[in-house]
Amino acid sequence: MGCATGTIKYSLFLFNALWAILGILVLIFGGLGWGAMPDSYAIGIFVLGGIILVISLFGCCGAVRESPRMLWTYATLLLILLLLIVAFIILNPKDVFKRYALQTVENQWELEQTKPGSMDIIQKTYYCCGRDSAQDYLDIKFWNNTVPSSCCKDASCVNPLNLYLRGCLEKVEEAFADEATTLGYLEWGLLGFNVAILSLAIILAIHYTNRRRRYNY
Secondary structure, eight states, X not given: OHHHHHHXXXXXXXXXXXXXXHHHHHHHHHHHTTTSSOHHHHHHHHHHHHHHHHHHHHHHHHHHHTOHHHHHHHHHHHHHHHHHHHHHHHHOOTTHHHHHHHHHHHHHHHHHTTSTTTTHHHHHHHTOOSSSBGGGGGGOGGGTTOOOGGGBGGGOOSSGGGBXXXXXXXXXXXXXXXXXXXXXXXXXXXXXXXXXXXXXXXXXXXXXXXXXXXXXX
């Protein structure tokens, strides 16, 4: 059992290092995505990243110190996290990012009516023009039958071929078309990784608990 235990121990340590890196990446994603998603969603991502990071520290310490108590605590925390991930997968509203991006386009277009230039960032990001098409700017007196430079490739509207003809709602819809599939892969990947680490933690915790009992006799 000694060789097998050592393999499991160092595998758990390696998995926890990857788990910690994942937690850091989740925190970075939450920070970079702030403003591109609902605040409640961003806070949830921060909390998830923090929980993953703290749990990984428990796992590393428990494996290195060969402490049954720390490993059982670690396994319990992993089980709680597992249940939270399952609940998130079941209850998570679909197309969160797409719906938020579409609503942002709607809000910015409304603002464009009174504050010209409000659509610039969106139009430069998605290579689009107007809410539904470049024709939308004909209804705004400020532009006097023209379009902002953000509606054109390289911000140059001298050449009519540089004009983005498609509206931003359509382009955003297209950009987030695979959101559900991508998030599904990430969620189930996270779940599978959690199950693998939980299994290793339980095996190691049982082994060290039994070993301590034998020593006590």
